[in-house]
Amino acid sequence: MTDTAFVESIIKILFVVVIVAAAYIISTRNLLSLVSVYALQSLTLVGIALCLYLIQGNPVLLAIAIITFGSKVLVIPYFIATIQEKIRIKRDLEFHYLNPTTTLLLSMALMLVVYIALSRIIPPASTATPGLFFFGAVIGISLMLMGMMVTFSRKRAITKVMGFLSMENGVLIFGMFVTELPFIIEFLIVIDLIILVLLTTILSVGIDSTLEEFHNRLHRFYLWEEKEELP
Amino acid sequence: MNADFVIYAVINTLLVIAVAPFIVSLIKKVKAWTQGRRGPSVFQTYATLLKLLRKEVIYSPSSSRIMRVAPYVNIGSVLVASLFVPLVFVPEPVGGIGNIILFLYLLALARFFMALAGLDAGSSFGGMGSSREMSISAVIEPTTIIVFAALAFVFKTLNIFSMFSITSASGTPVTPTLILLGISLFIILVVETSRIPVDNPETHLELTMIHEGMILEQSGKNLALMELSSGIKLTLLMALLINLVMPFGLVTTLTVAGILIAIALFAVKGIVLGGIIGLFESSTAKMRFFRLPSLFAMAFFFSALTIIIEVFA
Numbered sequence: 422m423t424d425t426a427f428v429e430s431i432i433k434i435l436f437v438v439v440i441v442a443a444a445y446i447i448s449t450r451n452l453l454s455l456v457s458v459y460a461l462q463s464l465t466l467v468g469i470a471l472c473l474y475l476i477q478g479n480p481v482l483l484a485i486a487i488i489t490f491g492s493k494v495l496v497i498p499y500f501i502a503t504i505q506e507k508i509r510i511k512r513d514l515e516f517h518y519l520n521p522t523t524t525l526l527l528s529m530a531l532m533l534v535v536y537i538a539l540s541r542i543i544p545p546a547s548t549a550t551p552g553l554f555f556f557g558a559v560i561g562i563s564l565m566l567m568g569m570m571v572t573f574s575r576k577r578a579i580t581k582v583m584g585f586l587s588m589e590n591g592v593l594i595f596g597m598f599v600t601e602l603p604f605i606i607e608f609l610i611v612i613d614l615i616i617l618v619l620l621t622t623i624l625s626v627g628i629d630s631t632l633e634e635f636h637n638r639l640h641r642f643y644l645w646e647e648k649e650e651l652p
Numbered sequence: 653m654n655a656d657f658v659i660y661a662v663i664n665t666l667l668v669i670a671v672a673p674f675i676v677s678l679i680k681k682v683k684a685w686t687q688g689r690r691g692p693s694v695f696q697t698y699a700t701l702l703k704l705l706r707k708e709v710i711y712s713p714s715s716s717r718i719m720r721v722a723p724y725v726n727i728g729s730v731l732v733a734s735l736f737v738p739l740v741f742v743p744e745p746v747g748g749i750g751n752i753i754l755f756l757y758l759l760a761l762a763r764f765f766m767a768l769a770g771l772d773a774g775s776s777f778g779g780m781g782s783s784r785e786m787s788i789s790a791v792i793e794p795t796t797i798i799v800f801a802a803l804a805f806v807f808k809t810l811n812i813f814s815m816f817s818i819t820s821a822s823g824t825p826v827t828p829t830l831i832l833l834g835i836s837l838f839i840i841l842v843v844e845t846s847r848i849p850v851d852n853p854e855t856h857l858e859l860t861m862i863h864e865g866m867i868l869e870q871s872g873k874n875l876a877l878m879e880l881s882s883g884i885k886l887t888l889l890m891a892l893l894i895n896l897v898m899p900f901g902l903v904t905t906l907t908v909a910g911i912l913i914a915i916a917l918f919a920v921k922g923i924v925l926g927g928i929i930g931l932f933e934s935s936t937a938k939m940r941f942f943r944l945p946s947l948f949a950m951a952f953f954f955s956a957l958t959i960i961i962e963v964f965a
């Protein structure tokens with residue numbers, strides 16, 4: 422095996438990157454950078470999975486890394502970026518209930534609560550490298566909760582989806598470090614996500630339209646570029 | 653007080669005064685490059701300061717004694733604060749020198765007198781600048797305290813000298829906590845020195861100005877002292893960030909060669925960080941005043957996270 426301590430310190434740094442990205446996703450108002458930050462977060466997860474593979478040598482982790490890279494770094498961000506380009510929303514200025522500052526402070530409190538709760542459930546001395554795995558569990562659940570807060574503090578559907586996606590990243594981290602989800606479930610979750618992103622466009626613009634009508638409806642709502650140029 | 657410390661005090665103070673104008677104009681140069689201009693020379697600030705030092709001082713008829721002492725209090729407290737942050741050479745700490753809380757409040761003293769001087773001249777711009785500066789500093793204060801508390805927690809000491817000796821002894825430790833602290837310190841640096849997302853250091857006429865509004869009534873050598881002290885403040889906070897996150901080259905024993913190498917390395921790191929600040933400023937727009945707390949909350953979040961990681965993990 423490679424130098425475990427070194428790989429562990431890299432994983433810890435990657436955790437920090439994940440948290441920084443999550444904080445950015447929570448507080449930004451700029452939708453264009455939101456997608457690239459989400460892609461960065463997912464890329465970090467790929468890095469974490471690869472590092473974990475170096476420690477544990479479990480081929481499932483390699484598969485998770487590949488599938489995450491394909492779906493969450495390439496396909497989903499590309500798709501959302503395309504949608505954004507089409508519907509021309511660049512900023513999300515509206516927030517329900519909580520503004521970004523409060524959300525940040527709340528998510529900090531959440532992390533603390535998660536930590537205290539988990540330290541009672543998982544005895545930190547049970548696994549081989551306890552500190553790291555415990556840390557991973559805390560980060561995973563906190564990321565889930567932070568994603569949840571994004572989902573219910575934003576108004577626009579597309580930002581809600583970003584919250585949901587980063588929530589799923591939390592599940593993935595938790596799964597990698599604590600419970601070892603079966604690979605098939607991981608795979609199904611990813612397929613779900615892609616379908617979710619596809620559905621969002623339909624749901625957010627025309628919940629009662631058919632797919633054939635959908636394009637016309639985009640025109641009617643002035644969401645398509647050519648329509649705006651007409652007098 | 654031993655001989656090492658006296659030498660340290662002389663070297664550090666001279667170096668800070670010499671480097672501060674360079675860093676100020678370096679950031680201006682980087683910003684000019686990103687905008688496609690050639691920009692002023694990197695030695696322009698020295699020339700400006702020298703020119704101002706030769707000019708006559710004019711006081712507003714309604715100004716009081718505050719206006720006359722404020723620049724000296726300002727430069728005095730900032731220079732004392734500069735003793736607290738070793739740039740290239742870390743001696744044994746003497747007395748209370750190096751205490752991070754005292755460092756913070758020396759900077760606060762300078763800011764207090766600057767705000768008073770802004771109010772003193774009776775101009776409405778100065779009053780607005782002072783009021784804004786004080787509201788911002790009231791909001792940033794808890795964040796700064798938490799960031800410095802996190803620093804103290806990570807290094808298990810309140811003394812900046814001891815922190816620097818720990819980092820320089822352990823080489824280049826890129827740990828998660830240091831990354832988080834680096835981000836928080838960077839935000840503190842931007843806020844404390846009134847740089848772009850918070851204030852625009854280049855305008856004198858916009859209603860957004862904060863720092864420039866306060867020193868609008870200063871002239872001649874008083875203005876030079878004010879400008880120099882804000883440059884020194886920038887240098888000090890940069891040095892704090894540099895020596896905590898990239899400590900290589902910092903010497904703890906007094907040798908001529910070691911100090912020369914350290915100065916050269918510090919110059920390189922300062923240029924890199926100055927470039928980063930310039931690029932950061934060019935890539936963001938000035939924030940609306942009431943949106944600033946979200947920037948502070950970011951720093952608060954990261955440093956509180958640091959404390960959580962340090963306590964529990």
